[in-house]
Amino acid sequence: MARHSPAQPGTEGFERMQESAALLKMLALGKRQIEAGQVRPAVEVVAQLRDRRQGRLNALRGLVDR
Numbered sequence: 001m002a003r004h005s006p007a008q009p010g011t012e013g014f015e016r017m018q019e020s021a022a023l024l025k026m027l028a029l030g031k032r033q034i035e036a037g038q039v040r041p042a043v044e045v046v047a048q049l050r051d052r053r054q055g056r057l058n059a060l061r062g063l064v065d066r
Contacts, residue, residue, distance in 0.1 A: 033039055
């Protein structure tokens with residue numbers, strides 16, 4: 001029975017091909033989401049995350065101040 005090691009010739013090329021295929025799928029999905037209007041500007045997302053974090057910090061401060 002033949003053994004295949006990660007360093008065997010051809011394995012790296014196959015892995016690169018798999019990674020490339022995965023990246024192409026992600027790009028295609030992103031393009032479909034943009035075309036469908038399912039994306040938001042990063043500025044909005046970051047602002048929402050900051051607001052959420054601030055709300056949680058304020059809630060924790062309220063528990064500590066009791």
